[in-house]
Amino acid sequence: MSFDQRQEGEFTVIEIVEARLDASIAESFKTFAFNLIDNDQHHLVVNLSQVRFMDSSGLGALVAAFKKLAGNGSFSLAAAQPAVRDLFDLTSMDKLFTVHDSVAEAVKGN
Amino acid sequence: MLATLSLEIDSKLSNTTLMAMAVRGVCAMTTLSPVETNRLELCLVEIVNNAIEHAYENQAGNSVHVQLELDDAVIRLIVSDYGKSIPQDSLQKDAESELNPEQSDTWLCSGRGLHIVNKLMDAVSYQRIGEKNSFIMEKRLR
Numbered sequence: 001m002s003f004d005q006r007q008e009g010e011f012t013v014i015e016i017v018e019a020r021l022d023a024s025i026a027e028s029f030k031t032f033a034f035n036l037i038d039n040d041q042h043h044l045v046v047n048l049s050q051v052r053f054m055d056s057s058g059l060g061a062l063v064a065a066f067k068k069l070a071g072n073g074s075f076s077l078a079a080a081q082p083a084v085r086d087l088f089d090l091t092s093m094d095k096l097f098t099v100h101d102s103v104a105e106a107v108k109g110n
Numbered sequence: 111m112l113a114t115l116s117l118e119i120d121s122k123l124s125n126t127t128l129m130a131m132a133v134r135g136v137c138a139m140t141t142l143s144p145v146e147t148n149r150l151e152l153c154l155v156e157i158v159n160n161a162i163e164h165a166y167e168n169q170a171g172n173s174v175h176v177q178l179e180l181d182d183a184v185i186r187l188i189v190s191d192y193g194k195s196i197p198q199d200s201l202q203k204d205a206e207s208e209l210n211p212e213q214s215d216t217w218l219c220s221g222r223g224l225h226i227v228n229k230l231m232d233a234v235s236y237q238r239i240g241e242k243n244s245f246i247m248e249k250r251l252r
């Protein structure tokens with residue numbers, strides 16, 4: 001299983017148990033996140049600590065989940081590694097996403 | 111001296127990692143920094159994904175070929191397929207539409223790959239010779 005979930009108070013933490021969030025699993029991630037949102041999990045934190053590499057398809061899946069929430073809840077990312085942070089910077093996604101240093105920081109709330 | 115490495119995978123997205131790891135291995139022999147190596151890996155993956163998803167419309171059983179050429183001054187990656195060509199308008203190096211956090215219609219879920227490659231590589235070109243499409247990208251070595 002590439003993804004897992006756990007509850008931290010009101011936050012649902014999505015664990016990506018893969019070193020690569022790329023085109024080969026982007027659709028699965030989207031389905032996983034959409035199912036959570038459809039099941040009324042509206043405060044999502046995506047733990048990226050294991051993700052060494054992300055391509056534009058992986059990024060697109062994160063954007064799709066963020067859009068699906070449509071402002072009805074919260075969506076943040078945690079523990080992004082350097083290559084992933086660089087991708088956010090290159091694509092200006094750092095303007096859209098809140099990226100916390102750790103899951104612990106993300107679930108403290110805004 | 112020019113060194114050439116030739117790699118071939120079947121057109122499945124799960125095979126892209128093999129290409130990426132092989133090219134990272136070569137990058138480790140060069141003067142590319144870790145950040146530059148990550149970026150080269152990203153560009154390679156974007157173009158190989160593009161061949162699988164668009165040229166071959168996600169149909170396995172087709173060949174994606176990568177030729178890596180390395181000399182003292184440049185690393186060149188040539189990604190080739192025998193499927194549908196990239197439309198000319200997709201190849202235009204237009205500036206990417208700016209993301210506005212206040213406007214959700216600017217939060218694009220796809221179509222960023224070529225913009226990323228154009229931004230990160232020093233030279234990019236595309237050609238079709240016979241049935242073969244080739245995307246050529248170069249990164250200068252310091």
